[in-house]
Amino acid sequence: DVKVTQSSRYLVKRTGEKVFLECVQDMDHENMFWYRQDPGLGLRLIYFSYDVKMKEKGDIPEGYSVSREKKERFSLILESASTNQTSMYLCASHGGGTDTQYFGPGTRLTVL
Amino acid sequence: QKEVEQNSGPLSVPEGAIASLNCTYSDRGSQSFFWYRQYSGKSPELIMFIYSNGDKEDGRFTAQLNKASQYVSLLIRDSQPSDSATYLCAVNVGGGGNKLTFGTGTQLKVEL
DSSP states (O other), rough: OOOEEEESSSEEETOOEEEEEEEEEEOOOSSEEEEEEEEEEEEEEEEEETTTEEEESSSSOTTTTEEEEEEEEEEEEESOGGGGGOOEEEEEEOOOOSSSOEEOOOEEEEOO | OOEEEOOOOOEEEEEOOOEEEEEEESSSSEEEEEEEEEOOOOOEEEEEEESSSSSEEEETEEEEETTTTEEEEEEESOGGGOOOOEEEEEEEEEGGGGOEEEEEOOEEEEEO
16 A cells, blocks of 8 residues: 655644655655645645656745655745645655555644 | 636435536546545545546446546445545646646535
8 A cells, every 4th residue: 555644744833934844655656746725725736746856836836845855755845934824735646557646644734 | 727626515415325526627638537535634535537438437436527528527326424525526637747636626415
């Protein structure tokens, strides 16, 4: 079974803090994704990566950056957290001949 | 703008009935289609995917695809209370990295 893990289930940060969200997958997948999910807006793609050190912007990259130094790990960085970044953040991975993306458990981030 | 649209619901069906969930998409170049189930507070999990026009059955679930009408549906037979969840439709429009565009989801309630 594909396993995607995220560093925290719940996180509370203050406005202006730098926030790191970590995602690790154990299936040697090439592609990894970061989404945020908000009520009424659904899942929106922030960034994705199709290889180590490669990244592409998704639909809502503003205020975020990413890092992929190793194939199994994809990090989402909020350089200066703001209250409008309070959301559920979901990581997903895809590759190895699988048909679709597999999601981690999610991190519910609250920015105060 | 590549869009995937779903009725937000809630869709209420009695236990044992057939639940019909619908999704339309705007990009005619879309290549593959996915249905995810998401329980409250949990991450999405894949139920089915479909690539070709017609029906695809898996247990109590049937996915239907009509590319000419840009329409994909999910039928759940013999609905159970445990099927109560939000169902997300996702579309892969091709290109690199297996990017998916998600609908906002339909909330299904199966009532005793």
